[in-house]
Amino acid sequence: xxxxxxxxxxxxxxxxxxxxxxxxxxxxxxxxxxxxxxxxxxxxxxxxxxxxxxxxxxxxxxxxxxxxxxxxxxxxxxxxxxxxxxxxxxxxxxxxxxxxxxxxxxxxxxxxx
Ligand SMILES: [Zn+2]
Numbered sequence: 001x002x003x004x005x006x007x008x009x010x011x012x013x014x015x016x017x018x019x020x021x022x023x024x025x026x027x028x029x030x031x032x033x034x035x036x037x038x039x040x041x042x043x044x045x046x047x048x049x050x051x052x053x054x055x056x057x058x059x060x061x062x063x064x065x066x067x068x069x070x071x072x073x074x075x076x077x078x079x080x081x082x083x084x085x086x087x088x089x090x091x092x093x094x095x096x097x098x099x100x101x102x103x104x105x106x107x108x109x110x111x112x113x
Contacts, residue, residue, distance in 0.1 A: 003040045009033035047072065 009018035011026035011033055018026065018033035025032045047063035053073060060075040074082075093104040 003042065005037045006040045007035055007037055010036045010038065043070075043072070 009021075010016065011018060011029055011031050013029040013031045014026060016026050016028065018024070021033075043065065045065050045067060047065055049061050050064045050071065051062040053060055053062055058075055060073055061079050062071050062073055064071045088106075092107040094107050096103055096105045
């Protein structure tokens with residue numbers, strides 16, 4: 001089944017994917033990336049949560065595939081969909097106040113006395 005196309009940055013010379021890169025050009029070929037419509041990629045495996053990201057428009061988790069060391073950014077809406085229904089066992093929550101908003105913060109088992 002076709003997964004569809006995605007507009008992505010690619011090196012016109014060696015075909016390296018530039019979408020996840022910080023630089024706007026291929027450091028190997030010194031060529032600026034060009035926008036191409038290519039097939040969407042798919043990666044299966046186990047992913048470790050290593051960091052998170054936040055910008056004005058989005059936030060999410062950064063997960064790493066330990067086999068390749070490759071990191072992937074997952075948007076929070078998809079993270080929520082993934083962890084929805086997950087039970088956080090043995091947690092202690094403590095009331096907190098951020099500005100005028102009330103909420104709860106998680107106190108880990110180790111910190112709770
Ligand atoms: Zn290149």
